[in-house]
Amino acid sequence: xxxxxxxPSNKVTEKGKYVELRCDPxxxxxxxxxxxxxxxxxxxxxxxxxxxxxxxxxxLPNDRFFAVRPEGSVSTLKIQRTERGDSAVxxxxxxxxxxxxxxxxxxxxxxxxxxx
Amino acid sequence: DQQVKQNSPSLSxxxxxxxxxxxxxxxxxxxxxxWYKKYPAEGPTFLxxxxxxxxxxxxxxxxxxxxxxxxxxxxxIVPSQPGDSAVxxxxxxxRSGGSNYxxxxxxxxxxxxxx
Numbered sequence: 001x002x003x004x005x006x007x008p009s010n011k012v013t014e015k016g017k018y019v020e021l022r023c024d025p026x027x028x029x030x031x032x033x034x035x036x037x038x039x040x041x042x043x044x045x046x047x048x049x050x051x052x053x054x055x056x057x058x059x060l061p062n063d064r065f066f067a068v069r070p071e072g073s074v075s076t077l078k079i080q081r082t083e084r085g086d087s088a089v090x091x092x093x094x095x096x097x098x099x100x101x102x103x104x105x106x107x108x109x110x111x112x113x114x115x116x
Numbered sequence: 117d118q119q120v121k122q123n124s125p126s127l128s129x130x131x132x133x134x135x136x137x138x139x140x141x142x143x144x145x146x147x148x149x150x151w152y153k154k155y156p157a158e159g160p161t162f163l164x165x166x167x168x169x170x171x172x173x174x175x176x177x178x179x180x181x182x183x184x185x186x187x188x189x190x191x192x193i194v195p196s197q198p199g200d201s202a203v204x205x206x207x208x209x210x211r212s213g214g215s216n217y218x219x220x221x222x223x224x225x226x227x228x229x230x231x
Contacts (some may be wrong), residue, residue, distance in 0.1 A: 004159070031217060033217065033219075035219075040223065041223055042120070042122075042205050042207075042221030042222050042223050042224055043160065043205070043219075043221045044221070045218050045219065045220070048217050048218065050217075055217075056217070056218065059218075091159055091160070093159075095217075104150065104162040104165065105162070105219065106162065107152075107159030107160045107161070108159050109157065109158050109159045110159055
């Protein structure tokens, strides 16, 4: 079966522009996560969805970042007024939730965002 | 403040030998630990996990050891193969808590296995 897919794989934008990053989770996975990986760092949690709702957005760095998952499947991470410091690889992951516990998270290949 | 630390940025071993990757954590609430492997231009791939009620978990060539008193875990790969060359991330979560979905990652260790 297909894994987690993310588009675009690379995005170059100018400072101040708006960008959208898309994530298609594994079919049937109810939980979806966004992480950000800066150079030389491990992935850092941004936001978690269970179904359509954002259950935890505590990792979003500021109000320029927003994510949606309107139908409980595909998710879009939106960044307004991009800054050079937003340059990173944005990773999406999905998982099943069984018996109240979360299974291992399956990651997509990421979107490399470069803000010039 | 790094709650999960991988203090060795890189490790080089000979094919057929053992690779030992180390990870330390500071948050005593962590009760579930995972190792992920990452190749360039790909997302992290789950490798093996361990619950805090165990001190060892084995899966083929991969074994994870957990020392709760020392807040330390290690991943052993035996025998190492050139295809194991990748960045290895240690991750932790509070599985028994309300936020058990949230993984906290270390910075990763680049493993190079030389033929």
